[in-house]
Amino acid sequence: MSRIAARFKSLAAEGRGALIPYLEAYDPDLETSLALLKAMPAAGADLIEVGMPFSDPSADGPVIQAAARRGLKAGATLPGVLAMVAEFRKENAETPVILMGYLNPIEAYGYDRFCTDAAKAGVDGLIIVDLPPEEADVIEKPAEEAGLDIIRLVAPTTSDERLRYVLSHASGFVYYVSITGITGTRTASKHDLKEALPRLRAATDLPVAIGFGIRSPEQAATAASIADGAVVASVLLATLAETLDADGKATAETLPRVLEQIRALAAAVRAGVPAADQTA
Amino acid sequence: MADPVEHGITANQANSLRHGPDERGHFGGWYGGRFVAETLMPLVLELEQAYNAAKADPSFQKELDFYLRDYVGRPSPLWFARRMTEELGGAKIYMKREELNHTGSHKLNNVMGQILLARRMGRTRIVAETGAGQHGVATATVCALFGMKCVIYMGATDVERQSPNVFRMRLLGAEVVPVTAGAGTLKDAMNEAMRDWVANVADTYFLVGTVAGPHPYPAMVRDFQSVIGEETKEQMQAAEGRLPDVVVAAIGGGSNAMGIFHPFLDDSSVGLIGVEAAGCGLDSGKTAASIERGRPGVLHGNRTYLLQNADGQIDEAHSISAGLDYPGVGPEHSWLSDIGRAEYVGATDTEALDAFQLCTRTEGIIPALESAHAIAYAAKIAPTLPKDTLLVVNISGRGDKDIFTVAEHLGVKL
Missing domain, CATH: 3.40.50.1100 (Rossmann fold)
Structure with missing residues (x-):
């Protein structure tokens, strides 16, 4: 069983959803982001998304754009990101790591070689924002051979018919983009999420994680209880950005502040939905 | 797979070079395509259907011909x-x-075609990217002509070096949004226009100004030009x-x-x-x-x-x-x-x-x-x-x- 499947199975046995925090590789430098990655599981991360910085993140909001710029400025490359995951894997064999990013750096690396190297580094899955199933033939076979899951994004705009098509190309879990928009801007209402989930459940047996617009511990707990996991990204990157000095360098505050926020999110996800909220 | 040369030419294009792209929007089996976030895929597919329907409808071409002659001046x-x-x-x-x-x-040739299509699709708000401002001005012009809301994304560097066009767009009633990301040029304006489109899928039409972007834009803009x-x-x-x-x-x-x-x-x-x-x-x-x-x-x-x-x-x-x-x-x-x-x-x-x-x-x-x-x-x-x-x-x-x-x-x- 893959790390992703094993993790969702054990969480289901515990009766709770997953907290899936995001970090941008090399943000604001390799050492800090590697230290953050290594510390995330103990802070309560059940799965981890690692962003691969790209020069033109056209589906991302200002917070992730800025993080990607910092990562690139710090020298992020795809080989560098894979080396970072390999370093993490020396200490942690269980926590699934999913790489998230855009297609062009992967195409430049070469699809076969990238999948082989990513699997060797200990990557479990890929989320490629600008690769719909229509174009995915370039990577589906090498990913499958390497044992990498291709995690599909689906959106409120995805029709039932399209949902079936998209999910026939999915593995690992399904990432439900809960809003129409870019990352870190709007937040979906609980009502919208509750409406959306049955539609997804009817179309797939894979676990469903909700992302885009989850900011507070309460929102994370709600999403993780309605679905099988909550992805939290922009709010963590915003906290990290706040701790940087005037030159954009990490400070003594950087790791503690981000980890503290992850701990608060994890505590809420583990506690489940507050009783007062059950009926809302 | 990633070698474009082996995808150079496919059988159905052997007789004519004018039949492309294929149904996936690929030219020569490799270039083009639809590399967009899933949120946009339904829109891109809807646009393709709407464009194909318009192309097959003689009244659409008749309407376009009228505007090309009497408004564009062709x-x-x-x-x-x-x-x-x-x-x-x-x-x-x-x-x-x-x-x-x-x-x-030449920008108005394409813009006129697409604004008529946007109207057929019931869209009320137009977003566009612009570099020199020629496409932005053309877009703002047809939005004024048809009374539609218009938002133009333009790199901050370009806003500065093409100030007459910025003023023209604003006179025409468009909102011009300077984009400061990156070097503040066309690439950054394109990113920002795509972000706007993702965020406003219900009422917004993305009026692309060149033969690029996800299928069907490259073929559609080419046809209009x-x-x-x-x-x-x-x-x-x-x-x-x-x-x-x-x-x-x-x-x-x-x-x-x-x-x-x-x-x-x-x-x-x-x-x-x-x-x-x-x-x-x-x-x-x-x-x-x-x-x-x-x-x-x-x-x-x-x-x-x-x-x-x-x-x-x-x-x-x-x-x-x-x-x-x-x-x-x-x-x-x-x-x-x-x-x-x-x-x-x-x-x-x-x-x-x-x-x-x-x-x-x-x-x-x-x-x-x-x-x-x-x-x-x-x-x-x-x-x-x-x-x-x-x-x-x-x-x-x-x-x-x-x-x-x-x-x-x-x-x-x-």
Whole structure:
């Protein structure tokens, strides 16, 4: 069983959803982001998304754009990101790591070689924002051979018919983009999420994680209880950005502040939905 | 798989080069495509359906023809450039006068087609990206004409160097949003327009200005611009009784070039030359020549030649012309380059400035700096060609907007 499947199975046995925090590789430098990655599981991360910085993140909001710029400025490359995951894997064999990013750096690396190297580094899955199933033939076979899951994004705009098509190309879990928009801007209402989930459940047996617009511990707990996991990204990157000095360098505050926020999110996800909220 | 050469030509294109793209939006099985976030996929598919329906509906073409004639001012003349021909002493130079269209460039051909489509689709809000501002002005113009809400994304650098166009857009009622990300040029404006579209899917139509972006944009924009080549073909027949020998056009995204090339693709006697902006020189590191100095990759919804580093990060382009300052190119051009049907060359900032003055001085036509790149290459090859060679250069826009830039480079204070 893959790390992703094993993790969702054990969480289901515990009766709770997953907290899936995001970090941008090399943000604001390799050492800090590697230290953050290594510390995330103990802070309560059940799965981890690692962003691969790209020069033109056209589906991302200002917070992730800025993080990607910092990562690139710090020298992020795809080989560098894979080396970072390999370093993490020396200490942690269980926590699934999913790489998230855009297609062009992967195409430049070469699809076969990238999948082989990513699997060797200990990557479990890929989320490629600008690769719909229509174009995915370039990577589906090498990913499958390497044992990498291709995690599909689906959106409120995805029709039932399209949902079936998209999910026939999915593995690992399904990432439900809960809003129409870019990352870190709007937040979906609980009502919208509750409406959306049955539609997804009817179309797939894979676990469903909700992302885009989850900011507070309460929102994370709600999403993780309605679905099988909550992805939290922009709010963590915003906290990290706040701790940087005037030159954009990490400070003594950087790791503690981000980890503290992850701990608060994890505590809420583990506690489940507050009783007062059950009926809302 | 990632080798474009093996995808060069497929069986169904063996008889005609004008049938592309395939049903996946691929040219030659590799370039183009639909590389967008899932949130946008339903919209891109809906647009394709709507465009196919419009194309099959004679009333749509009739409506478009009416606006092209009475509002855009088509057909545009094919002008024999006698003095420039004499000065260069070689090929007979004709100019396709797209700068005479309403709003001063070829951009309105495409914009008029797409705004009619957006209306058919019931959209009420238009977003667009712009570089030099020509596409932004054209878009703001039709939004004024049809009373639609209009938001134009423009790089902050371009806002500064194309201030007359910014003012024109605002006069026309558009909201112009300066984009400060990156170098503040066309690439960044494109990113921001895509973000707006993702966030406002319900009422918004993304009016792409060039033959790039996810399928069906490259094919649709080409179709709307092909009126340039179709007219040129007829007009040259009328003037000279035969087809031209060489057609030269400037390439940023490549819409004016695709529009004049496409009707000639199957006429193998007609040489097609796309002139990219070489900036400070093809090997200066400050260039916008995506085909000559880039390699295939994926950006802004399509696979095409891109200026990028070894790690697949997109480079900043450079050109004196804001309209050519883009690190990519339309995917059909990438394919035409690979199969050798069109030739792609470069003209530098300096060559474009010289050509700008040559055209102004000899023909009394002030061309856009974009078009000046095509004139520069035409002026370079014309003296080497026999006097009976028929050379058409596409004057895609007029240069009033560029006089400040040109004055600055000539050391003149306005």
